[in-house]
Amino acid sequence: MDYPVIEFSLLGNGMVIGLVAFIHVLISHGVAIGGTAMMVSLEYRAYKTNNKRLDQFARTLSKWVLIVTTTAGAITGVGIWFTTMVITPASIGSLLRIFFWAWFAEWIVFVTEVSLLLLYYYTWDKWKGAKKNIHLRVGYALVGFSWLTAAIITGVLAAKLTPGLWTETLSFWNAFFNPTYVPSLLFRTFIAILLAVSFISIIVKMRVKDNALQQEVFGVFGKWMVVTIPSLLIFGVWYLFKIPEQAYDQVIWSTGMEPLVFTTINILGLAVLIIYALWAIKLPKKVPVILVFIVWAASIGFVGEFEMVRESVRKPYVIYDYLYANGIPASKAEEFSEEGFLENWTFATVDEVTEETKYEAGRILYEAQCLACHSIDGWRSRRAFADRVAGWGEDSLADYIETMHISRPFMPPFVGTEEEREALAHYITSEVDQANGEVAKGGDEQ
Template identity: 60%
Template sequence: MDFPVVEFPWFGNGSVIAVIAIVHVIVSHGIAIGATTLMVSLEYVGMKKNKEGLIDVAKKFSKWILIITTTVGALTGVGIWFSTTVIQPDSIGSLLRIFFWAWFVEWIVFITEVVLLLVYFYTWDKWKGAKRYIHNRIGMVLVLLGWLTAAIITGILSAKLTPGKWAETLSFWNAFFNPTYLPSLGFRTFIAIVLAVALVSIFVRFFIKDKNVQIDVFAVFGKINAVSLPLLLLTGVWYLFNIPQEAYDLIVWSTGMTKGIFTWVNIAGLIVFIIFGLWMLFKPGRISIILSLAVFFSSMGFIAEFEMVRESVRKPFIIYDYMYANGVVEKDAEKYNEEGYLPNSTFAAVEEVTEDNLYEAGEELYKGQCLACHTVDGWREKRAFATRLNGWTEEAIDTYIDTLHETRPFMPPFVGTEEEQKALAHFLHKVANEERQNNVEAKGEDE
């Protein structure tokens, strides 16, 4: 409400952030942390057992890790900053005020990580003999820096769900070392490694033609996965036990699945990971292409589900117990109910509701309080008002708005005066009924 509104009408503001975030997590976790760990491990085992094939595979890994992290990773990282700044400025502004120095340190760590990655890549052929061990140590530091980046960002992300004592103390340390920080960090650490095994294995299976080298690679992956997968499950359970009950209750809802489908999909995915892990341990020379593809796509689906759940279970908040998903600070809600939302909205084109500007006032309220999650019309029909409210009367919409936070606890309460509520109901009724009907008729005439 204190910033200009940017709208992506059909795709949805939340969907824009979600797509960028999912790609970034795959790169930052699966590549920058996970694949780098696998690469350095292959080099280490190759030196210890004098297997040049493993070292050669590690060298090939480094090329693609460098390319992907400095292109897709960097671009999506900037993309997250850009998209959240223009779509959720109130939220990102609050986080910057709390975590400025954490983000600054993370930037320094990231730059150092990129520099070391360049050194690591360009010294493969130059450092032979004893220097090869120095090269491998640089790789280990590279892994540590990648993990440290995640350790810093995890403190910020986990604070959005469990700010802990921060709401009372406003202390950086209370916010950063919040109740879910350690379980979340553990979960992200092991998900990065398991994800990397799933992502990389399909390429190992297709592109490494030497069968003996392929067996050696999968043997290393199998041992790493055998440790990481159980720890992933343990830290995941630890994390679930530390999130608020209200958030826990929204997990299934946030995926858009029924409870039965959610259970079976995730059990099936876990079974695929377990079978693949056991196969690598006991039959590294007979890895099935179908199984490799199954674990590859399962990992993609899991990351998408994880990001969707992580963002959605905070509702009705974007920063738990502090700021609602639409950017309204919880403590200011009563003030807006008395004084009005529009007079306190810096960039609203309308400040007062009148009989002549009901539609315009309602549109401003829609932009300020609904746009973060909803669209007028769009690909996500459950969040498109033209679909959800089609056939509703204006009075029914008005009544629903008044109690929506009670009937649907994951939605923020409407804040504003009765006149503003009626204006929003008027706007939603128009776009969901009259304008929708006009669009349908116009389309029919064109055909």
């Protein structure tokens, strides 16, 4: 209500945030958390078996973990802050008020994590022999702080879908330790392991020619996967049972797949992971290249699916039962509908609907209430009005807008008076006609 809006018409606002966040998740989970755990595991294995080549491979891996974490990881992390503050300021503002001290603590943990990573990498060749134990302890601390970063951020992310008692108590602790916190954190932990195994497996098959070294690495990975696969299933199911019923009903819808396709793809993906785990344990010297790439694709798919589902099933809210996806507080919706939305929108250039201001009023209502998820045109046909409402008349669209949250419960209700609803329908149909090459009905008023 108190912020200006910006539109990325080609991709859509939600997609811009989603792309940056997805890249960051791949790096933060697959490299910073999972990659660090695998790196230290390989060093530990090398130390126990006195395998110099495995130790050298783990050292090389630590170099890339350091580079990727402190460059692409840090940049995309800041990118999430930038995109969310620009596109959904009401959401990020609310989260900052709730979780200020959690985010403050996370930055301290992150700085400690980077410091330990630098110490771990630059002392690798210096701390040998008896000092190797000290180096390994630094590695264990690094793994712990990497995971602790996720443990803090997960409290914030999980609260957006399941704020629990926070909506009643406004207690930080109720918000942070919300109903899906534990299953979400544990699921993310093993997603990180899965990503790291899939990433590093490709490196091993493409760059490591020593069959004995491949055997050592895949042997370690096979053991990790034996733990990871059932853990993903257990904590994934636990997570689904903890989310709101309406959100649960939207899981398959949120992926854009038919139920049969959704089930088939996920079963095949799980089967590939099981095959990889068994192969890595039984025949670590002969893990096929094609299997490694399929596992990589499956792991990326599972992460993408989880993030897509987690974001989409919150609808119609961005913070469940508190803030609608378009930034309107749920507690204010009825009041604003009675008083008029335009009067309560800080950046509105008109405060009432007349024949002269109808188009401009509709534009403001579109930006305030539709833009978070939709665009007039663009490549995402499911979200673009030029495809969704092409050929609709103003009256039909106005009638639909009144009841859309009933027929489509994942959409926030329209907030505003009848005149404002008609103005929104007028603007959308005018812009759709223009986008589709027809004469814009609101052209004279632009």
